Amino acid sequence: MKAYILIKIHAGEVKDVVKQLRKVEGVIEAHMTFGPYDAVAVADTPDIGRLGTITASAIQPIPGIEQTLTCLAVDV
DSSP states (O other), rough: EEEEEEEEOOOOOOHHHHHHHHHSTEEEEEEOSSOOEEEEEEEESSSSSHHHIIIIIITTTTTTEEEEEEEEEEOO
């Protein structure tokens, strides 16, 4: 299960948050972005349960993160 996690971050903390995101098991990419979200993380997990655990227990608690929006990727 692949997902794009769009993240809003407190001003001045983007660099530190992206570094922490890259350390999360299951996160295969993390980048600063411009626009309504400050960063995006790409997660690749075996199932939706693990994705939920990563998002709720490893990503959202990172200091500086204000809000996340998880978008599931599907093949068409």
